[in-house]
Amino acid sequence: MSVTPPAEAAAAAAVEVLRRQDPELAEILLGEHHRQATTLQLSAAENFTSPAVLAALGSPLANKYAEGYPGARHHGGCEQADAAERLAVTRAKALFGAGHANVQPHSGSAAVLAAYAALLRPGDTVLALGLPDGGHLTHGSPAHLAGRLFRFVAYGVDAGSGLVDHDRMRALARAHLPRAIVCGSIAYPRHLDHAFFREVADEVGAYLVADAAHPIGLVAGGAAPNPVPYADVVCATTHKVLRGPRGGMILCGSELAGRIDRAVFPFTQGGAQMHTIAAKAVAFGEASTPAFAAYARQVVANARALAARLAAEGLAVTTGGTDTHLLTADPAPLGVDGRSARGLLAAAGLVLDCCALPGGGTGAASAGAAPAGAAPVGAAARGLRLGTAAVTTQGMGEAEMAAIGSLLARVLTGETGAARARGEARELAGAFPPYPG
Numbered sequence: 145m146s147v148t149p150p151a152e153a154a155a156a157a158a159v160e161v162l163r164r165q166d167p168e169l170a171e172i173l174l175g176e177h178h179r180q181a182t183t184l185q186l187s188a189a190e191n192f193t194s195p196a197v198l199a200a201l202g203s204p205l206a207n208k209y210a211e212g213y214p215g216a217r218h219h220g221g222c223e224q225a226d227a228a229e230r231l232a233v234t235r236a237k238a239l240f241g242a243g244h245a246n247v248q249p250h251s252g253s254a255a256v257l258a259a260y261a262a263l264l265r266p267g268d269t270v271l272a273l274g275l276p277d278g279g280h281l282t283h284g285s286p287a288h289l290a291g292r293l294f295r296f297v298a299y300g301v302d303a304g305s306g307l308v309d310h311d312r313m314r315a316l317a318r319a320h321l322p323r324a325i326v327c328g329s330i331a332y333p334r335h336l337d338h339a340f341f342r343e344v345a346d347e348v349g350a351y352l353v354a355d356a357a358h359p360i361g362l363v364a365g366g367a368a369p370n371p372v373p374y375a376d377v378v379c380a381t382t383h384k385v386l387r388g389p390r391g392g393m394i395l396c397g398s399e400l401a402g403r404i405d406r407a408v409f410p411f412t413q414g415g416a417q418m419h420t421i422a423a424k425a426v427a428f429g430e431a432s433t434p435a436f437a438a439y440a441r442q443v444v445a446n447a448r449a450l451a452a453r454l455a456a457e458g459l460a461v462t463t464g465g466t467d468t469h470l471l472t473a474d475p476a477p478l479g480v481d482g483r484s485a486r487g488l489l490a491a492a493g494l495v496l497d498c499c500a501l502p503g504g505g506t507g508a509a510s511a512g513a514a515p516a517g518a519a520p521v522g523a524a525a526r527g528l529r530l531g532t533a534a535v536t537t538q539g540m541g542e543a544e545m546a547a548i549g550s551l552l553a554r555v556l557t558g559e560t561g562a563a564r565a566r567g568e569a570r571e572l573a574g575a576f577p578p579y580p581g
């Protein structure tokens with residue numbers, strides 16, 4: 145007796161509608177479904193949203209225009225849109241203990257840009273982690289608008305330990321007197337010391353912006369320290385460990401609420417995406433449950449198990465391990481660089497990203513006033529970045545992490561060929577379907 149769960153039946157019905165009307169596109173979606181279900185998703189930025197989140201994304205709120213904020217919209221008919229946004233805001237504030245939440249940013253980058261717009265004037269100095277050391281494009285890359293508008297100074301990580309160089313960061317803050325300090329990274333595997341950043345920001349009279357795009361889901365589950373009590377503004381995504389829809393969010397105290405809201409709309413964005421905001425509300429609801437706290441703890445336990453296995457297999461794991469959902473490693477001891485490794489692993493059904501590694505940049509990272517994004521994007525992609533958010537959602541545990549670590553190493557050494565490895569990856573993924581039904 146097999147009973148199809150309602151969510152799965154609804155998804156199947158939706159695909160059926162597409163198949164009848166637009167088989168070409170339906171084929172693409174089925175191909176993506178197949179890819180996600182038969183390979184291992186180890187990208188540190190990805191996850192599997194719940195059927196409830198997907199249902200909100202595919203809801204009639206996708207049709208609604210809602211410029212402005214609840215109770216003050218530029219369009220009629222916003223009663224339900226207002227209710228959805230108020231619910232998302234209330235849940236986000238409660239989840240993170242914030243005085244104010246703006247749930248409209250279309251992405252993590254949009255949230256960071258709006259935070260800058262609220263706090264800074266063009267030409268202001270910003271101290272942020274250099275891109276070769278794990279800073280995001282919004283932290284000073286000349287390829288991003290922010291890098292054009294503001295004068296970024298880069299602090300870095302110690303080339304040996306891989307840890308943030310606190311002394312150097314403090315010295316740079318004293319020397320450059322930035323208007324804002326940004327803490328946050330796309331690849332840092334350890335908890336940041338928010339109290340330290342707050343102390344330096346206070347000392348030099350800077351705003352502290354925490355870009356918690358990666359760890360915010362761990363924060364929600366109580367598995368990572370919360371930046372909200374320390375930072376003036378916290379920027380985040382909702383689609384990484386937090387497991388919600390693709391989007392962004394800003395948290396701050398009530399004194400900055402008006403400036404943040406105006407910086408999001410109308411300064412940097414247009415109409416809010418109400419279906420996504422509804423889906424964010426669903427995700428915040430899920431993230432406030434004991435089940436999500438257990439998930440967050442398991443994500444970290446899995447990342448530690450994966451890091452330990454990769455180290456045992458001979459890869460050089462940055463900082464020797466992880467406190468979070470992500471780890472970075474140099475595959476060079478196995479005779480392969482990051483970029484080639486990513487290709488070999490993709491062919492074997494292990495999907496992950498390349499990244500820069502400490503000490504592997506252009507040197508600009510710790511050179512003081514050099515632009516944070518001096519290295520071209522991906523120029524120093526020596527390393528591999530892996531995360532456990534998605535595979536943990538699938539229900540995998542430490543034993544599976546050991547199996548994945550072993551498979552990864554066997555692929556890189558050539559001990560296991562692509563076809564055979566692909567079969568192993570498919571079998572493991574198949575035993576933990578992301579959307580059982």
Ligand SMILES: *Cc1c(COP(=O)(O)O)cnc(C)c1O
Pocket residue numbers: 189250251252253254256280282328329330355356357358381391392
């Ligand atoms: C992922 C990430 C972002 C950007 O998120 P998008 O939704 O891709 O724009 C910004 N900052 C950091 C630190 C990130 O990890």
